[in-house]
Each structure stands twice: as structure tokens, then as C-alpha cells.
Amino acid sequence: MTPEATLARFREYMVGPARFMNVLSCFELGIIDTLRENPGMTAIQLGAAVDAKPDAVEQLLHLPVKEGLLAYDETSRGYSLDALADVAEADLERVLTFLDLVKVLMLRQLFYLTDSVRTGEVVGLKELYGFDGNLFSAVAEHRDLRESWATGMDLGTARVDPWFFDHVDIPPGSRVLDLAGNTGLGAINTYQLKKSPGLKVTTFDLPEKEKECLENFRAHGVAEHCSFIGGDVFEEVPHGFDIVLIKHFLTLFDQDAATKILSNVNKALDVGGQVNVLVPVYQDNVRDFDSRSVDFYPAFFLGCAMGQGGPQKLSTYRGWLEECGFEMTKVTVENPAGIPPDALPLQAILCATKTA
Amino acid sequence: MTPEATLARFREYMVGPARFMNVLSCFELGIIDTLRENPGMTAIQLGAAVDAKPDAVEQLLHLPVKEGLLAYDETSRGYSLDALADVAEADLERVLTFLDLVKVLMLRQLFYLTDSVRTGEVVGLKELYGFDGNLFSAVAEHRDLRESWATGMDLGTARVDPWFFDHVDIPPGSRVLDLAGNTGLGAINTYQLKKSPGLKVTTFDLPEKEKECLENFRAHGVAEHCSFIGGDVFEEVPHGFDIVLIKHFLTLFDQDAATKILSNVNKALDVGGQVNVLVPVYQDNVRDFDSRSVDFYPAFFLGCAMGQGGPQKLSTYRGWLEECGFEMTKVTVENPAGIPPDALPLQAILCATKTA
Numbered sequence: 001m002t003p004e005a006t007l008a009r010f011r012e013y014m015v016g017p018a019r020f021m022n023v024l025s026c027f028e029l030g031i032i033d034t035l036r037e038n039p040g041m042t043a044i045q046l047g048a049a050v051d052a053k054p055d056a057v058e059q060l061l062h063l064p065v066k067e068g069l070l071a072y073d074e075t076s077r078g079y080s081l082d083a084l085a086d087v088a089e090a091d092l093e094r095v096l097t098f099l100d101l102v103k104v105l106m107l108r109q110l111f112y113l114t115d116s117v118r119t120g121e122v123v124g125l126k127e128l129y130g131f132d133g134n135l136f137s138a139v140a141e142h143r144d145l146r147e148s149w150a151t152g153m154d155l156g157t158a159r160v161d162p163w164f165f166d167h168v169d170i171p172p173g174s175r176v177l178d179l180a181g182n183t184g185l186g187a188i189n190t191y192q193l194k195k196s197p198g199l200k201v202t203t204f205d206l207p208e209k210e211k212e213c214l215e216n217f218r219a220h221g222v223a224e225h226c227s228f229i230g231g232d233v234f235e236e237v238p239h240g241f242d243i244v245l246i247k248h249f250l251t252l253f254d255q256d257a258a259t260k261i262l263s264n265v266n267k268a269l270d271v272g273g274q275v276n277v278l279v280p281v282y283q284d285n286v287r288d289f290d291s292r293s294v295d296f297y298p299a300f301f302l303g304c305a306m307g308q309g310g311p312q313k314l315s316t317y318r319g320w321l322e323e324c325g326f327e328m329t330k331v332t333v334e335n336p337a338g339i340p341p342d343a344l345p346l347q348a349i350l351c352a353t354k355t356a
Numbered sequence: 357m358t359p360e361a362t363l364a365r366f367r368e369y370m371v372g373p374a375r376f377m378n379v380l381s382c383f384e385l386g387i388i389d390t391l392r393e394n395p396g397m398t399a400i401q402l403g404a405a406v407d408a409k410p411d412a413v414e415q416l417l418h419l420p421v422k423e424g425l426l427a428y429d430e431t432s433r434g435y436s437l438d439a440l441a442d443v444a445e446a447d448l449e450r451v452l453t454f455l456d457l458v459k460v461l462m463l464r465q466l467f468y469l470t471d472s473v474r475t476g477e478v479v480g481l482k483e484l485y486g487f488d489g490n491l492f493s494a495v496a497e498h499r500d501l502r503e504s505w506a507t508g509m510d511l512g513t514a515r516v517d518p519w520f521f522d523h524v525d526i527p528p529g530s531r532v533l534d535l536a537g538n539t540g541l542g543a544i545n546t547y548q549l550k551k552s553p554g555l556k557v558t559t560f561d562l563p564e565k566e567k568e569c570l571e572n573f574r575a576h577g578v579a580e581h582c583s584f585i586g587g588d589v590f591e592e593v594p595h596g597f598d599i600v601l602i603k604h605f606l607t608l609f610d611q612d613a614a615t616k617i618l619s620n621v622n623k624a625l626d627v628g629g630q631v632n633v634l635v636p637v638y639q640d641n642v643r644d645f646d647s648r649s650v651d652f653y654p655a656f657f658l659g660c661a662m663g664q665g666g667p668q669k670l671s672t673y674r675g676w677l678e679e680c681g682f683e684m685t686k687v688t689v690e691n692p693a694g695i696p697p698d699a700l701p702l703q704a705i706l707c708a709t710k711t712a
Contacts, residue, residue, distance in 0.1 A: 007697040015648075016372025021466040059653075074640075095363065102374075111377070111463050255411055296370070296371050308409070
């Protein structure tokens with residue numbers, strides 16, 4: 001890269017936050033919906049429709065016009081949808097959910113990224129919410145965080161879980177443990193998506209999740225096949241299972257904690273027992289296509305969610321598994337061409353067998 | 357743009373804030389300086405050097421490696437400068453000043469952009485600082501805002517002011533009024549950069565600026581040639597001047613306020629009197645190259661600085677000037693190739709003559 005290209009690249013970083021919020025604000029104000037219903041409206045008409053000053057509306061619309069999302073007609077001074085007109089409603093809804101997640105969970109919190117890295121705490125949650133702890137405890141207390149997080153996660157899970165169960169082998173009669181399975185959704189999905197006869201699935205999580213988890217099992221009609229065990233993955237993982245699932249969890253931790261978890265899983269299994277790990281991954285050479293996760297996850301986990309953690313390269317995950325007595329037998333990585341162009345993570349499934 | 361391209365573009369917006377802060381954090385932590393001194397350090401060594409956990413350092417460095425700013429050697433696990441090695445120190449300092457400005461003045465404030473547009477106030481300053489008012493009053497009370505702002509402005513002025521005076525005609529003996537001239541820097545620059553014999557330059561601003569302004573004149577040895585008049589541009593502009601300079605000011609206001617200022621300037625001048633306006637501009641067709649200002653200024657002025665204002669298209673400025681009794685006689689726009697690739701605004705000088 002020439003120095004000129006590097007400096008131009010820095011300009012892209014500089015305008016990242018402004019671009020993000022300018023585009024989102026056009027949706028939040030209702031300008032895009034209004035134009036969808038009434039193409040050709042001027043800034044004055046739009047200002048009246050969305051209760052904002054026309055001068056401000058005009059300012060905000062320069063960027064989406066420049067980007068080709070909207071069109072502007074100089075003669076009539078009217079705006080209309082351009083590229084936005086061709087985006088399917090479900091796609092746009094998914095995008096807006098994620099833009100909101102970035103706004104609520106990240107935009108202000110990122111200001112404290114450097115402090116979060118220095119302290120290993122999510123300083124933004126403390127500064128902005130007076131909250132000591134990570135995002136996953138904060139969502140229990142703060143509705144704005146919870147709503148943004150839950151909506152985003154539901155969309156992500158809806159895409160990833162069916163793909164996960166398509167690629168994980170769970171033979172009939174298996175006894176499956178869903179590690180850090182929260183309130184049972186993973187166990188329910190395991191039972192319902194795998195449809196293997198005689199499956200027994202157990203959610204393992206902190207004891208306070210038990211009540212809601214068992215209620216969920218009953219509500220989904222799987223109470224006969226699913227159960228709950230309370231405990232702490234950093235202490236001991238329950239024995240007596242053939243297959244352990246670790247979904248959306250290992251990425252929350254740095255190496256020492258992540259390998260502690262894997263070691264405890266290893267201790268709980270017999271030789272030949274299986275672990276199936278669902279994690280976002282980075283390419284081993286991050287300059288390879290497609291390394292989109294790198295743009296997002298380090299800042300998210302360190303500055304907004306945990307103060308630690310983040311996805312790893314496949315070679316790193318393999319090393320951790322081997323260090324903890326597993327052999328990685330199969331790796332399945334999402335095909336970038338198979339996920340929506342706006343989706344950030346490339347997920348991987350690491351299947352491994354206990355060797356020692 | 358195909359729907360796929362549009363969705364991919366949304367992904368770029370989503371990662372804008374994370375990318376911005378991830379890159380800046382590498383500088384804030386001292387990682388880049390450390391690598392400049394000691395190329396080849398590993399994440400473990402860097403963690404020890406900058407007092408951060410190696411796991412977190414490794415996470416943060418994925419992005420600059422992907423982007424080509426840094427290089428990573430898989431064998432030694434060492435990092436070194438890549439494209440960053442070729443950027444001149446002064447260029448990098450300017451970039452870092454601006455990244456800091458975006459962080460301190462914008463990143464958190466932008467969260468409230470939609471509210472700011474709805475209310476015409478800078479809601480972020482109220483929410484984050486408990487401050488009622490615009491950025492330019494807030495900098496007087498809040499040191500973090502002031503320092504970030506002043507450093508950024510000094511760099512911008514150092515580039516733009518010499519260019520401005522190169523392109524503005526101020527004949528010997530002119531009586532010049534620097535409108536909203538703050539504490540005199542513009543007047544001092546006018547006198548010193550134009551070197552026209554017999555020049556008299558007057559700073560016009562709110563009365564409370566007088567003391568510091570006169571001190572500045574004395575300190576720069578221009579007290580004989582420069583003076584101060586206190587007043588309010590929205591009330592009346594002082595008479596008896598041949599040339600009025602309006603630098604870095606008109607952009608702060610929406611149309612009604614901006615044209616009020618221009619009308620008051622018109623009333624103060626004789627027919628044939630000159631006004632020279634320095635403003636950032638947008639291309640008339642914002643899809644034309646180079647519309648870089650559009651990425652930044654609407655969000656900055658509406659959400660972070662004023663709750664109103666922003667640059668306009670050249671045709672809009674021309675219309676406002678004509679509406680206020682001026683004829684635009686000359687327009688000079690910065691050449692994108694002549695400003696640093698990281699610089700955001702394209703400035704313009706609008707020279708106009710009072711016709712009525």
C-alpha cells in the first residue's frame with residue numbers, strides 16, 4: 001500500500017462512525033418508510049412528515065444519495081428509493097436489527113475500548129450504565145441492552161442453528177449435554193432438529209436457570225426427553241454423556257479460561273466421546289478472503305461484551321483442543337457465498353473426539 | 357447496485373464504528389510505537405510492553421494485519437509495521453489528531469443523532485456532559501472536548517488559512533472586517549499573510565472576546581493595525597468596511613440563520629463592497645467525485661456540534677448570496693489532489709460583491 005493509499009484508508013476509518021449513524025438515523029426518523037410510501041417527496045415535505053427541520057433532513061439525505069441508496073431529482077427536488085427499493089423486506093429487517101445492535105451495544109461503549117483492554121472489564125458498561133460485569137449479565141438489568149441483544153441473537157440463531165444441526169452427527173440413543181445451554185433453547189433445538197430416536201438432551205448451566213429451562217421444556221413438549229443439571233463449567237462438567245455441544249460460548253473467553261472449559265469437558269467424557277463446538281472463526285491468514293469477522297469481533301468482545309475473548313483462527317482452536325486431550329476430526333466453515341452479504345460472522349463447527 | 361451489493365454495503369456501515377476504534381486503540385495502547393521501535397515482537401511481548409493481556413493484543417492486531425497496516429509472521433509469531441512504516445511522521449500525527457477528534461467529539465454523541473435532529477439540540481452533550489448548548493460553548497467548560505477540538509482545528513487552519521489568503525484579493529489600504537473572528541487569529545493571519553500596505557483589520561465577535569483578542573494582537577505585534585468591535589452578527593454588523601471575511605462560520609447554521617447573517621453583512625457594506633466566505637462544500641451532484649465531506653459533516657454538525665447547519669452545495673450558497681443582495685464573482689474549490697488523502701473537507705472560497 002502506498003502512503004497515499006494508507007492515508008486514504010485512514011479517512012475511511014474516520015468516517016465510519018458518522019456514516020453508520022447517518023444511515024441509521026434516516027431509518028430511525030422514518031424517512032425511508034415515508035419515501036417508500038410516497039416517492040418524490042422534497043426535504044420540506046419529508047420534514048413535515050417526520051417532524052424534523054427540512055434543513056436537517058436535507059443534510060442527512062446527502063449520504064444515502066451519494067451511496068446510491070436513494071435518488072435525488074434536482075429539478076423536482078424530490079427524493080425516492082434507489083438501491084433500497086430492490087432490497088427484500090426480510091433482508092432489510094435483518095440489517096436494521098443489526099444496525100440497532102451496533103448502536104445500542106457498541107457505539108458509545110467503544111469509546112472505552114482502550115480502557116477495557118487495559119482492565120479486562122467492559123468499562124463502557126460501567127461508565128454508561130454504572131454496571132459492573134459483562135454484557136450478558138447487564139442484559140438482565142437493562143431493557144435497552146436486552147431488547148437490542150435478544151432481537152439480534154434470535155436472528156443469528158435462526159440462521160446458524162439449523163446449519164449447525166445439519167452438520168453435527170448425533171446418533172440415535174445419544175446422551176447429549178448442551179454446555180452453557182442457558183434456558184434450554186439449544187436442547188430443544190437438538191431434540192427437534194435432529195429427530196434421532198431415543199435422544200436424551202441435558203442443559204447444563206448455572207442453577208438459577210433451572211426453573212425457566214424446565215418451563216421451556218414443558219412448553220415445547222420435550223420434557224420427557226430433556227433435563228437440566230445445574231453447575232459451573234469452570235468447576236466440573238457432569239459425567240455420563242456421549243456428546244457435548246458447546247455453542248456460542250467458547251468465544252467469550254481468553255485462552256486460559258477456554259482451555260479450562262475444554263479440559264473439564266474432557267474429564268467428563270469417556271475416551272471416544274465427542275465434542276461439537278460452534279464458534280466464529282478467523283482465517284489463518286487474515287488477509288485471505290473472507291475475513292469479515294475481523295472487522296467486528298475483537299472490538300465487540302473486548303470493548304462491549306466481555307473485556308476478553310473473541311474468535312480464534314482455526315489453527316488456534318485446533319491447538320487448544322489437542323492441548324486438552326481431543327483430536328479435531330472434522331471442521332465445517334460457513335460458505336461466505338451461502339450467508340447473507342450483510343452477515344458478519346463466519347461460523348465454524350469443530351468436531352473433536354476425546355483421545356486421552 | 358444489486359440487492360447483494362446493497363446488503364454488503366450495509367455490512368460496511370455496521371463495522372464502521374468497530375473498525376474505527378479497533379485501529380485507534382492500537383495507537384492509544386502504544387502498540388504501534390512499540391513495534392516501530394522493536395519490530396518482530398510477539399503478542400506476549402507486546403502485552404508485557406503495553407500492560408495489556410496478550411490475548412487482547414492478539415485480537416486487536418487481527419484488523420491492522422488484515423488491512424495491511426501491520427505484518428504478521430506466522431513462524432515467529434512476530435508483528436511489524438507494514439504500510440504504516442512508510443507513512444511520514446507528520447502525516448500520521450495529523451491522522452491521529454483527527455481520529456482523536458472523531459472519538460472525543462463524535463463517537464458517543466452520534467448515538468443521539470436522531471434525537472438531535474428531532475430537537476435541533478446537541479442531545480449528546482446534554483446526555484454525556486449534562487451540557488445545554490452547542491459544542492463551541494461546551495469546549496469552554498469541558499477540557500477533554502476543548503483539547504481534542506483545539507488540536508484538530510489548529511491543524512485544519514494551518515492548512516486552509518494560507519490557501520484562503522492566497523486566493524482572496526485584499527487591496528492595499530482595505531478596511532477588513534473578520535466576522536465572528538473569535539480572539540483575533542483570523543485578523544492576525546489577514547494582516548501577516550496578505551502583507552498589503554495600509555491594511556486595517558477588525559475582529560468582530562461577542563464582547564466577551566475583546567480582552568483576549570487585544571492581548572493576542574499585542575503579542576503578535578499587530579496592535580497598530582488590528583482592532584476589535586464587540587457585537588452580535590444576528591443583530592447588526594458594523595459599517596465602514598470594504599471587505600468582510602466569513603471564515604469557518606456560515607456552516608454552523610441552517611438557511612434562516614445563515615441568510616440573516618448574510619443580510620446583515622449586506623446592510624453594513626456599500627454597493628461594491630466585498631464578502632469572502634470560507635466554507636466546506638458539497639458537489640452539486642453528490643455522486644460526483646469528490647464528495648468526501650458528505651460522509652462526515654451532516655452527522656458532525658447535526659449530532660455533535662450544533663444540532664443544525666452543515667455545508668451546502670455550491671448552487672445553494674450562490675442562491676443564498678443572491679437572495680441577500682450579492683453577486684458571486686469567483687469560486688475557488690480545493691483540489692482533492694492537492695490536499696492530504698486523509699483530509700475530510702473540501703473547502704471553497706466564495707467571493708461576492710454587494711449589488712443592491
